[in-house]
Amino acid sequence: MARMNMVQALNSAMDVMLERDPRVVVLGEDVGFFGGVFRATEGLQRKYGEHRVLDTPIAEGGIIGAAIGMGANGLKPIAEIQFADYIYPGFDQIVSELARLRYRSAGEFAAPVTIRTPCGGGIRGGQTHSQSPEALFAHVCGIKVVMPSNPYDAKGLLISAIEGEDPVVFFEPKRIYNGPFDGDPHKPATPWSSHPRGEVPEGHFTVPLGRAEVVREGRDVSVLAYGTMVHVAEAAVRMAGVDAEIVDVRSIAPLDLDTLCTSVCKTGRCVVIHEATRFGGYGAELVASVQEQCFWNLEAPILRVAGWDTPYPHAFEWDYFPGPHRVAAALKSVMEAK
Amino acid sequence: MPPRSRLHVPSPPARPGQEPDFSYVQISPAGAVARPDVTARARDIEDLALQMVRVLGDDHRAVGPWNPHLEPEELQVGLRHMLLTRLFDDRMQKIQRQGRISFYIKSTGEEAVAVAAGMALTPRDMLFPSYRQQGLQVVRGRNLVDLMCQCLSNTRDMCKGRQMPIMYHWGSGNIFSISGNLATQFPQAVGWAMAAAIKGEDHIAASWIGEGSSAEADFHYAMNFAAVYQAPVILNLVNNQWAISTFQGFAGGEHNTFAQRGPGYGIPGIRVDGNDFLAVYAVTQWAAQRARQSGGPTLIEHVTYRAAAHSTSDDPSRYRPKEEWRAWPLGDPVERLKDHLIALGEWTQERHTALEKDLEAHVTACWKEAETYGTLSGGPSLDPLTMFEDIFKEMPPNLARERDEMRALRAAAQASGQSAAPRAHEG
Numbered sequence: 001m002a003r004m005n006m007v008q009a010l011n012s013a014m015d016v017m018l019e020r021d022p023r024v025v026v027l028g029e030d031v032g033f034f035g036g037v038f039r040a041t042e043g044l045q046r047k048y049g050e051h052r053v054l055d056t057p058i059a060e061g062g063i064i065g066a067a068i069g070m071g072a073n074g075l076k077p078i079a080e081i082q083f084a085d086y087i088y089p090g091f092d093q094i095v096s097e098l099a100r101l102r103y104r105s106a107g108e109f110a111a112p113v114t115i116r117t118p119c120g121g122g123i124r125g126g127q128t129h130s131q132s133p134e135a136l137f138a139h140v141c142g143i144k145v146v147m148p149s150n151p152y153d154a155k156g157l158l159i160s161a162i163e164g165e166d167p168v169v170f171f172e173p174k175r176i177y178n179g180p181f182d183g184d185p186h187k188p189a190t191p192w193s194s195h196p197r198g199e200v201p202e203g204h205f206t207v208p209l210g211r212a213e214v215v216r217e218g219r220d221v222s223v224l225a226y227g228t229m230v231h232v233a234e235a236a237v238r239m240a241g242v243d244a245e246i247v248d249v250r251s252i253a254p255l256d257l258d259t260l261c262t263s264v265c266k267t268g269r270c271v272v273i274h275e276a277t278r279f280g281g282y283g284a285e286l287v288a289s290v291q292e293q294c295f296w297n298l299e300a301p302i303l304r305v306a307g308w309d310t311p312y313p314h315a316f317e318w319d320y321f322p323g324p325h326r327v328a329a330a331l332k333s334v335m336e337a338k
Numbered sequence: 339m340p341p342r343s344r345l346h347v348p349s350p351p352a353r354p355g356q357e358p359d360f361s362y363v364q365i366s367p368a369g370a371v372a373r374p375d376v377t378a379r380a381r382d383i384e385d386l387a388l389q390m391v392r393v394l395g396d397d398h399r400a401v402g403p404w405n406p407h408l409e410p411e412e413l414q415v416g417l418r419h420m421l422l423t424r425l426f427d428d429r430m431q432k433i434q435r436q437g438r439i440s441f442y443i444k445s446t447g448e449e450a451v452a453v454a455a456g457m458a459l460t461p462r463d464m465l466f467p468s469y470r471q472q473g474l475q476v477v478r479g480r481n482l483v484d485l486m487c488q489c490l491s492n493t494r495d496m497c498k499g500r501q502m503p504i505m506y507h508w509g510s511g512n513i514f515s516i517s518g519n520l521a522t523q524f525p526q527a528v529g530w531a532m533a534a535a536i537k538g539e540d541h542i543a544a545s546w547i548g549e550g551s552s553a554e555a556d557f558h559y560a561m562n563f564a565a566v567y568q569a570p571v572i573l574n575l576v577n578n579q580w581a582i583s584t585f586q587g588f589a590g591g592e593h594n595t596f597a598q599r600g601p602g603y604g605i606p607g608i609r610v611d612g613n614d615f616l617a618v619y620a621v622t623q624w625a626a627q628r629a630r631q632s633g634g635p636t637l638i639e640h641v642t643y644r645a646a647a648h649s650t651s652d653d654p655s656r657y658r659p660k661e662e663w664r665a666w667p668l669g670d671p672v673e674r675l676k677d678h679l680i681a682l683g684e685w686t687q688e689r690h691t692a693l694e695k696d697l698e699a700h701v702t703a704c705w706k707e708a709e710t711y712g713t714l715s716g717g718p719s720l721d722p723l724t725m726f727e728d729i730f731k732e733m734p735p736n737l738a739r740e741r742d743e744m745r746a747l748r749a750a751a752q753a754s755g756q757s758a759a760p761r762a763h764e765g
C-alpha cells in the first residue's frame with residue numbers, strides 16, 4: 001500500500017497497465033514529454049517511450065478518431081482530453097463512431113478506448129474549465145461512464161476501464177485531485193494522505209465497473225452522489241444531523257440500480273445530488289429509475305440538488321456550486337415531509 | 339529484413355538543459371521577397387508561403403517592395419501601442435502572482451502580430467482574436483480599466499463575472515467575444531465576412547489562431563468556407579513555436595510551412611516575420627485590400643516566438659530551454675521598431691525611457707481606478723443573481739424559479755449569519 005493522491009493513483013493505474021499490457025498506449029495534448037497539465041501522465045513517456053505515450057496535435061476529434069483506429073487495430077488506447085470542457089470537438093467521434101462500432105458491425109469491429117478527462121469546478125476555471133458533462137455521455141448507448149470520488153477507486157476503476165473491451169469515458173473531478181473537498185472553500189485543504197481512501201495498492205487491482213458503493217450507512221434517508229459530491233454529501237449529512245446513507249454511484253453507466261434501490265427502499269427517502277446542471281441532468285435518470293422500484297417505499301418525493309441551469313460563472317463559483325448548505329436543506333426538507 | 343513502417347514522433351530541436359536551436363526557421367533577407375499585385379491569382383504566388391516577408395533589416399532600415407512607407411508619427415503610435423501592451427501584460431501578471439486576479443495570459447514577444455495588423459485595418463473591420471491579441475484592444479483605443487475590470491470580475495466587468503480573465507469582448511469596438519475553446523473563432527470570422535459580402539458592405543473580418551490550434555477541424559472548416567465563398571477575411575495564424583509544451587512540429591510544421599496550407603485550399607498564403615512591425619503591417623494591408631475588392635481570403639503565417647509562459651498556470655522551464663527566447667533569430671518586435679525609429683532620427687533612448695515611465699504611470703492609474711469597482715477580496719461586488727440573466731433573451735420559468743430559490747437561500751443564510759457563498763475567488 002502507498003499513500004496517493006488522485007493524480008498519483010491515476011498515474012499508477014496507467015503505469016501498471018503500460019507495464020502489463022504492450023497493447024496499452026496513452027495519447028493526448030501535452031501528455032508525453034510534459035506529463036500532462038495536471039501531471040497525470042508524468043514520467044510515463046520517459047519510462048515507456050515516445051511510441052507508447054504520445055503527444056498529439058491539439059485536435060480532440062483527431063485524438064478520439066485516431067484512438068478508435070488504434071483500438072480497432074489491436075491497441076488499447078487511453079486518450080486524455082485536457083478538460084472535459086474541450087471534449088466536444090471529439091463528440092461526433094465518440095457518439096457516432098466509438099459508441100456504435102461494435103453494434104453496427106455486428107461485433108466484427110470494436111475499439112476498446114478509455115477516454116480520461118478532468119471535470120467539475122471549484123478551481124476558478126470559469127465556464128470553460130469547470131463543466132460536468134456526464135449526462136451527455138450517459139445518454140449514449142454503447143459507452144460506459146465512470147466518475148471516481150477517491151484515489152483508491154480512481155486507480156481500481158481506471159484499470160478496469162483499460163482492461164475492459166468496451167469504450168469508457170472516465171471523468172476525473174479535478175477539484176479532488178489533491179484532497180477530498182466538502183464544498184467549503186474557506187476551510188484549509190485536506191490532503192488525501194489523511195483519508196482512508198488515499199491508501200492505494202501499488203500494483204494491479206481492480207474496482208469493477210457497474211458497482212455503486214455505500215460509503216456511509218444510515219437509516220433515515222439515502223443520498224445518491226458521485227465524484228466531488230460524495231464529500232459534499234458527508235458534510236451536508238453532518239450539518240443536517242440526519243442518519244443518512246450515502247451511496248457513491250461511481251459507475252454512471254452502466255448503473256448499479258440494485259445497490260441504489262436497496263438503500264432507498266430501506267430508508268424510504270432520497271436526495272440525488274450532482275454538480276452538473278439540473279435540467280435534463282443525470283439526476284433525472286437516477287430519480288426516475290429509483291422511483292420505479294421504490295415508489296411504494298417512499299415517504300417523500302425524491303429531491304435533486306444540482307448546479308443551476310446556467311454556465312459555470314467565474315465570479316460566482318460558490319453560489320453556483322451545490323454546496324453542503326443546499327444539500328442539508330434538501331435533507332431536512334425530505335425528512336420533514338409526511 | 340522486409341520493409342516495416344515506423345511511427346515518426348516529432349521532437350523539438352531543444353529541451354531543457356540543451357542549447358536552443360532555431361536553425362529550422364527559414365529566414366529570407368529583408369526586402370528580398372517580391373510584392374505581387376493584390377489581384378494576383380493564388381496559384382501564381384505560391385512562393386510567398388515559403389519565403390518570409392521582412393522589411394526591417396539588421397541595420398534597422400526599412401527596405402524592399404513591402405515597405406509600407408509609414409510616417410514617423412504612425413510608427414511612434416505603433417511603438418507606443420506595443421509598449422503599452424507589454425507593460426499592461428507585465429503588470430497583470432504581477433497582479434495575478436499576488437493573488438489579486440485568478441489567471442492571466444501574456445502576449446510578450448508577439449505584440450506586433452496584433453498591433454501592426456490592427457493598425458493596418460480600419461476601425462469597422464471586425465476582429466476575432468484568440469486570447470493572445472490584447473494588442474488589438476490597445477490599437478482600438480480601449481480603456482485599460484475595462485480590461486482590468488474584466489480580469490477582476492468586478493462591478494464593471496463587461497462579462498458580468500461570467501468569464502475567466504482575458505476573455506474580453508467589445509461590441510462597439512468591433513472585437514468579438516473571445517472563447518476559451520480553441521479555434522472556434524476561425525470559421526465564425528469567415529461567416530461574419532460572408533455576411534458582410536451578402537449585405538454588400540465594405541468592411542472585412544480578421545481572425546487570429548495559434549499554430550497549435552490550427553490542428554483543430556475548425557481551422558480547416560474556415561479555410562474551405564473562405565475559399566469556396568471567397569470571403570473577405572484575413573486568416574492570421576500565429577506561429578509562436580509553442581503550444582503549451584508541444585512545439586510547432588506537432589501541429590504539422592515539420593514538413594511544410596503553415597502558410598503553405600493556403601495554396602492547398604486555393605488561398606494565398608503569406609509567411610511573414612511576425613516580429614517585424616512593418617512587415618506585418620504591409621502584408622495585412624495587402625490582404626485587406628485584396629479582400630475589399632472581392633479578391634477573397636488570405637492566410638498569413640506570422641512567425642514569432644512566445645517569449646512568456648503559456649499562462650500563469652504554466653512553467654515553460656519544464657519543456658524548453660530557459661533562455662530559448664534569447665536565441666530567437668527574429669528578435670523582439672518592440673526593440674526592432676524602436677531601433678528603426680532611432681535609425682530614422684525620429685526617436686531616442688531618452689524619449690523611449692520617458693514613454694515607458696508615462697505608460698507605467700498610466701497602467702498604475704488604471705489599476706487604481708479598476709480596483710475601486712471591486713476586487714476579489716473587497717469593495718463592491720456583482721449581484722450573483724445576475725448569473726441567471728443573458729442565458730436567453732427572456733428568462734424562462736425554470737431559471738426564474740432557480741433565481742428565486744437562490745435569493746431565498748441567500749436571505750436565509752444572511753439571517754443565520756453565515757455567508758451563503760464566500761466571495762468570488764476565495765478558497
Ligand SMILES: Cc1ncc(C[n+]2csc(CCOP(=O)(O)OP(=O)(O)O)c2C)c(N)n1
Nearest residue numbers: 086470518519520548549550551580581582
Ligand atoms: C478545444 C480546446 N482544446 C484544448 C484547450 C486547452 N488549451 C488551451 S491553450 C492551448 C494551447 C494553444 O496553443 P496555440 O494554438 O499554439 O496558441 P498559443 O497559446 O501558443 O498562443 C491548449 C491546448 C482549449 N482551450 N480548447
